[in-house]
Amino acid sequence: MHGTAEMIYNELKEHVGRENAIRAEELAEMFGMGERQLRDNIREIRRDVEAESVVASCNQGYYICTREELAKANERLYSQALSLMKTVHANEKKIGKSGQIKMRLDEELFGN
Secondary structure: OOHHHHHHHHHHOOOEOHHHOEOHHHHHHHOOOOHHHHHHHHHHHHHOOOOOOOEEEEOOEEEEOOHHHHHHHHHHHHHHHHHHHHHHHHHHHHOOOOOOOOOOOOHHHHOO
């Protein structure tokens, strides 16, 4: 992760557990940026496989997860992913019904 994201990450290490979350507005102001920029930095931190801690968010703001919070978060993510895959599976079965068809675009014409 780059400099600003690393500084944000280091600040978040002082906010472990949901009950210690720091508001997004406060964190953004601390680093002289808007909330959109903050979210971009948080995304970078979350995707950095070298980071030893996981950044979470809630209505109260951002924080570093405890082990228990991480386990619960992963359960929710697995559940959401499974739900999405079930929807994709159902959509795939519906293709061909109600006049919908699968079509493959010509690779020469469209460069796919």
